[in-house]
Amino acid sequence: MADFFQNYALDGFYDEMFAAPDRPRPHYERLAARFAKMENMGELLARQQHADQTFLSRGVTFTVYSDDRGTEKIFPFDLIPRIIPAQEWSRLEAGLAQRMTALNSFLADIYGPQRILREGVIPREMVESSRNFRPEMVGFAVPHNLYVHINGTDLVRDEHGEYRVLEDNLRTPSGVSYVLENRQIMKRVFSRLIRDYRVRPVELYPNDLLALLLHLAPAHVPEPTVVLLTPGIYNSAYFEHAFLARQMGIEIVEGSDLVVENDRVYMRRTGGLAPVHVIYRRIDDDFLDPTVFREDSLLGVPGLVRAYRAGNVALCNPIGTGVADDKAMYYYVPHMIRFYLGQEPILPNVETYLSSHPVDLKFILDNLPRLVVKSVNEAGGYGMLVGPHAARAQIEEFRGKITANPRNFIAQPTLGLSRCPAVCGDSIEGRHIDLRPYILNGETVKIMPGGLTRVALRKGSLVVNSSQGGGSKDTWVLSAGAVPAQAQGPEKIIV
Amino acid sequence: MLSRVANLVYWMARYLERAENTARIVDVNAALVLDLQSRRDADDPKSWESLLYVSGGEELFGRLYDEVSERTVVEFMLFERRNPGSIFSCISQARENARCIRDQIASEVWEHINTFYLKLRDDDYARYAQLGPFEYLSRIKTQSQLLYGIAESMLPRNHAWWFFELGRFLERADNVSRILDVKYFMLLPALDAVGSALDIIQWASVLRSCSGFEAFRKSRRGQLNLERVVDYLMLDDAFPRSIYFSVREAEHALAQITAEIPHVAENAATTLVAELRAELEQLVVREVIASGLHEYLDHIQAKVAEVHEAVQNVFITYPTAGAYKW
Numbered sequence: 001m002a003d004f005f006q007n008y009a010l011d012g013f014y015d016e017m018f019a020a021p022d023r024p025r026p027h028y029e030r031l032a033a034r035f036a037k038m039e040n041m042g043e044l045l046a047r048q049q050h051a052d053q054t055f056l057s058r059g060v061t062f063t064v065y066s067d068d069r070g071t072e073k074i075f076p077f078d079l080i081p082r083i084i085p086a087q088e089w090s091r092l093e094a095g096l097a098q099r100m101t102a103l104n105s106f107l108a109d110i111y112g113p114q115r116i117l118r119e120g121v122i123p124r125e126m127v128e129s130s131r132n133f134r135p136e137m138v139g140f141a142v143p144h145n146l147y148v149h150i151n152g153t154d155l156v157r158d159e160h161g162e163y164r165v166l167e168d169n170l171r172t173p174s175g176v177s178y179v180l181e182n183r184q185i186m187k188r189v190f191s192r193l194i195r196d197y198r199v200r201p202v203e204l205y206p207n208d209l210l211a212l213l214l215h216l217a218p219a220h221v222p223e224p225t226v227v228l229l230t231p232g233i234y235n236s237a238y239f240e241h242a243f244l245a246r247q248m249g250i251e252i253v254e255g256s257d258l259v260v261e262n263d264r265v266y267m268r269r270t271g272g273l274a275p276v277h278v279i280y281r282r283i284d285d286d287f288l289d290p291t292v293f294r295e296d297s298l299l300g301v302p303g304l305v306r307a308y309r310a311g312n313v314a315l316c317n318p319i320g321t322g323v324a325d326d327k328a329m330y331y332y333v334p335h336m337i338r339f340y341l342g343q344e345p346i347l348p349n350v351e352t353y354l355s356s357h358p359v360d361l362k363f364i365l366d367n368l369p370r371l372v373v374k375s376v377n378e379a380g381g382y383g384m385l386v387g388p389h390a391a392r393a394q395i396e397e398f399r400g401k402i403t404a405n406p407r408n409f410i411a412q413p414t415l416g417l418s419r420c421p422a423v424c425g426d427s428i429e430g431r432h433i434d435l436r437p438y439i440l441n442g443e444t445v446k447i448m449p450g451g452l453t454r455v456a457l458r459k460g461s462l463v464v465n466s467s468q469g470g471g472s473k474d475t476w477v478l479s480a481g482a483v484p485a486q487a488q489g490p491e492k493i494i495v
Numbered sequence: 496m497l498s499r500v501a502n503l504v505y506w507m508a509r510y511l512e513r514a515e516n517t518a519r520i521v522d523v524n525a526a527l528v529l530d531l532q533s534r535r536d537a538d539d540p541k542s543w544e545s546l547l548y549v550s551g552g553e554e555l556f557g558r559l560y561d562e563v564s565e566r567t568v569v570e571f572m573l574f575e576r577r578n579p580g581s582i583f584s585c586i587s588q589a590r591e592n593a594r595c596i597r598d599q600i601a602s603e604v605w606e607h608i609n610t611f612y613l614k615l616r617d618d619d620y621a622r623y624a625q626l627g628p629f630e631y632l633s634r635i636k637t638q639s640q641l642l643y644g645i646a647e648s649m650l651p652r653n654h655a656w657w658f659f660e661l662g663r664f665l666e667r668a669d670n671v672s673r674i675l676d677v678k679y680f681m682l683l684p685a686l687d688a689v690g691s692a693l694d695i696i697q698w699a700s701v702l703r704s705c706s707g708f709e710a711f712r713k714s715r716r717g718q719l720n721l722e723r724v725v726d727y728l729m730l731d732d733a734f735p736r737s738i739y740f741s742v743r744e745a746e747h748a749l750a751q752i753t754a755e756i757p758h759v760a761e762n763a764a765t766t767l768v769a770e771l772r773a774e775l776e777q778l779v780v781r782e783v784i785a786s787g788l789h790e791y792l793d794h795i796q797a798k799v800a801e802v803h804e805a806v807q808n809v810f811i812t813y814p815t816a817g818a819y820k821w
Contacts (some may be wrong), residue, residue, distance in 0.1 A: 270810040
């Protein structure tokens with residue numbers, strides 16, 4: 001019998017597994033009992049090794065830019081699942097659906113009548129100065145009134161265990177392939193536990209995504225062709241692009257495979273040009289069409305935007321969604337929920353200061369060492385100042401940047417992100433985590449029961465991005481009524 | 496299938512075949528040199544220089560190296576990163592192509608190419624010298640044969656497979672003509688040696704480098720001589736490394752490809768490859784040798800290049816204006 005958690009410290013953070021030292025939360029009791037049955041740490045490490053090996057041989061990797069060989073690395077995977085009880089999940093689901101609906105209304109509005117600007121709820125210049133606002137799309141009515149189809153909303157839990165929205169990812173959110181692969185591995189390593197816990201399946205995601213893409217096709221096409229547009233093999237998410245295309249049974253194409261003739265999109269096949277009706281694009285607006293956006297883009301397709309405007313091809317996500325996941329616009333999402341839906345937000349934001357507001361700006365500049373400052377247009381943990389961990393010189397550097405360009409920054413208090421036990425070397429320690437669920441907005445709003453739990457594997461680190469030393473965990477959303485009970489017989493490791 | 500993907504498969508096959516044949520070309524030369532050394536200085540660089548002409552890399556070699564020796568030529572042809580025709584570069588390109596289409600080929604195929612590449616990445620001339628040319632090159636050949644074995648038993652016979660076959664056999668037709676040419680270059684200084692014991696040993700080496708020695712013995716029963724060996728490697732209709740066999744296989748692959756896309760049934764590539772096949776069927780080896788074998792081998796390489804161009808124009812880079820639309 002092993003007690004892996006003997007020296008486990010909570011350090012004052014909200015812990016997903018333990019309510020107090022030695023007292024697991026009810027939905028983790030079964031897991032704790034299961035772990036207690038293991039012989040020793042060696043057994044757990046053997047399982048961890050088995051998982052790592054499987055990832056390597058399946059080629060579940062991402063590409064590292066800094067490495068001149070363009071090496072593929074495994075996204076580190078931690079065996080200890082993050083468990084979410086049913087009622088907790090249904091609240092998250094309601095909050096995420098509410099947010100998705102409000103964001104869709106917002107995009108429909110600013111690319112349409114702009115009521116929210118005219119009524120002064122959001123300052124016009126905030127929208128128009130956003131790098132991701134596409135004035136070209138104002139007045140263009142998208143199919144089915146769906147202005148955004150896929151959102152990966154990042155959630156965190158604060159010191160009190162309260163879920164808060166950290167940011168929305170409305171352009172090309174990635175990571176869902178890891179969710180599916182993580183579950184495949186966990187099914188091999190902890191099959192019994194998954195069954196006993198009645199974990200809700202995530203495997204329907206590719207079906208749901210394909211159904212959404214088909215729903216977007218121009219109405220007159222009886223058998224629409226859907227493709228996935230990738231920037232190519234050197235993109236860090238290429239594994240995911242190939243994975244999703246394979247799961248959905250659609251072609252994965254690069255910009256050079258597509259041509260536009262008479263405002264129709266075709267792909268170049270060995271036997272001639274074949275029409276394309278829906279493009280699940282994994283490249284940013286900027287690179288889509290060199291005749292409209294960046295001229296130097298080699299990834300895109302000349303004429304694509306015209307074909308899109310002519311209604312001959314659907315794009316997922318549509319053009320211009322980025323304006324709503326701008327970090328400054330994030331501040332206004334609760335306002336959008338009240339304005340469009342007449343509801344209070346179910347999931348609160350993280351407290352946020354806008355440096356474009358004079359009052360907030362003064363507060364930010366006075367409190368830099370205590371705040372996290374984010375550049376509004378950067379993703380992946382780049383362009384960020386974590387005040388409490390920053391050197392004085394870095395703080396001063398940001399002070400200069402913020403003063404020079406207030407529109408470009410927001411600040412938030414440092415959060416004591418919740419922690420979850422993780423295998424660290426040969427012991428188990430608490431590590432900070434977040435959660436990215438995937439929300440599909442098609443005929444209805446569909447949310448995969450689960451999501452990508454990212455874990456900051458470096459001790460004390462709050463940054464969960466894979467580019468910054470983060471890893472991931474499987475996320476177990478439990479079925480209603482899956483009450484914790486004593487774990488049953490021992491599981492055999494499948495090797 | 497997407498033109499880009501077809502092209503990746505096609506080139507992957509060409510690179511793999513080229514790597515294997517480069518190993519064969521170096522192999523036959525190493526064997527010929529051994530035979531020559533009875534009457535020449537062991538270090539005569541001339542005996543390695545011919546490889547550069549045959550592979551078409553003499554210019555690049557001249558820019559990269561100061562002197563011609565076994566060491567520099569072998570380094571250039573096997574390991575040189577800056578030589579796009581080196582075995583390393585070919586395998587590395589084939590792997591890159593395989594990586595792009597990993598979702599379309601069996602994972603065993605990808606894993607084997609990847610392993611092949613990773614092994615080769617750590618090899619260098621010292622490793623080659625340590626094992627000796629025959630052992631080292633036979634390992635390279637085995638790796639690529641293994642890959643073909645895996646591919647044959649794993650890949651569905653669809654469009655992708657036929658582009659793989661097309662690339663592989665066009666490349667082979669070209670490369671076998673170059674292997675024959677190596678012997679021609681070696682013979683240049685000593686045409687009077689034709690028919691000598693040495694000559695016979697050398698032709699046996701050429702056959703062995705194409706794994707054709709035993710097959711030749713079984714098929715012809717006759718004595719080894721220039722005419723019979725050239726006839727065998729160029730025109731035999733059963734030996735899978737003969738030029739004729741390769742051209743016929745390429746023609747077959749093209750027919751399989753166009754079977755699925757009937758509107759291109761008549762195209763320049765099919766016409767050219769059929770012409771080349773018909774030409775070979777009419778060929779009288781004695782006449783070819785009399786009027787210049789080297790020139791004729793050049794002619795075959797040019798014909799194969801024309802087929803390649805046509806394949807590109809018909810299936811891959813065709814102009815979109817006026818292209819067939821599904």
